[in-house]
Amino acid sequence: MSEETANTTPPPPPQQQNEPPQPTEPDAAPAPAPAPAPEQPPSGSGSGSSDAPAPPEPQPEPDSPPLPDKHTPVTPGPRATRLQELFATTLRHTLDKVSRDNFGACFPTVAAKAPGMLEFVQRQMVERLRGLCEKEFDNILQNRSVIPKLNELELLLSDATARKQSSSSSSEIPTPPHTLPAERVLDAYLAPHLTSQQSQLNARLQTVQSHNAQLFDEIQAQRAEIEALLGAVERTLSDMDGASGLLDEVVDDLAQETRTAEVEMSGT
Numbered sequence: 001m002s003e004e005t006a007n008t009t010p011p012p013p014p015q016q017q018n019e020p021p022q023p024t025e026p027d028a029a030p031a032p033a034p035a036p037a038p039e040q041p042p043s044g045s046g047s048g049s050s051d052a053p054a055p056p057e058p059q060p061e062p063d064s065p066p067l068p069d070k071h072t073p074v075t076p077g078p079r080a081t082r083l084q085e086l087f088a089t090t091l092r093h094t095l096d097k098v099s100r101d102n103f104g105a106c107f108p109t110v111a112a113k114a115p116g117m118l119e120f121v122q123r124q125m126v127e128r129l130r131g132l133c134e135k136e137f138d139n140i141l142q143n144r145s146v147i148p149k150l151n152e153l154e155l156l157l158s159d160a161t162a163r164k165q166s167s168s169s170s171s172e173i174p175t176p177p178h179t180l181p182a183e184r185v186l187d188a189y190l191a192p193h194l195t196s197q198q199s200q201l202n203a204r205l206q207t208v209q210s211h212n213a214q215l216f217d218e219i220q221a222q223r224a225e226i227e228a229l230l231g232a233v234e235r236t237l238s239d240m241d242g243a244s245g246l247l248d249e250v251v252d253d254l255a256q257e258t259r260t261a262e263v264e265m266s267g268t
Helices: 078-096 100-106 108-113 115-143 146-166 182-267
Strands: none
Touching (some): 078 115
16 A cells, blocks of 8 residues: 555645634723812912922933944955855755755645645745844854954955065075974063063162162262361371470479469468
8 A cells, every 4th residue: 555545634724714703892991080189279478478398390311321333344355255155055055955845745745735835835934944044144243253353364364475475585484383392482472571570670770770879979978078077186186295295395394383373372
């Protein structure tokens, strides 16, 4: 027994029937009338008018938050264009697999009974899948900044190509960074930091040296002043020694005269 005879034929899809009119809701009860505002007493002359409260000042409305920056499209370069073309081609080939024949093979009964409806569903499904895939692909390009990064890669490659062409063949071939030893890579990373620290230390050393030179000059001046004072003291001491030597010659005569003058004064 063949597959078509073995499978029971399902009944055709029921035709859409006119839905019975839904009962209308009863009229809503009328809304209650708003309560009348309390009457304000008339403002008369006298002390009563001065006691009336002043009307509240209107509060300033808060400023609305600023609008986000508008997304500006970026012109895709060669690689970004090729990526978009590759995606479009791959998506088209993938959706071509969901053809009418392949779709009808999955639903043979519907294909035999209602081919037009099946073709309509297949076409709607393909269009829906194409729209979802394109939208998701555009979101990925925008969130990951794929086009600007590919354009930046284009600039880097063009710059590298220009440098390679401008360099002479006799020049030394640069060593690839991944083949360098770890010590050279570490030195390359630490060289800017060490250079800045060395410059700071050199500046501090020069400041200390200038300060030390100033202190040395002050100490030399103080030593010269001390030597001058010592010389003056030595000269004063030598003068005092000379004066005492001169007094030694006449001290006996002065003593005799002093004793004689005392005797004379005591005798009188």
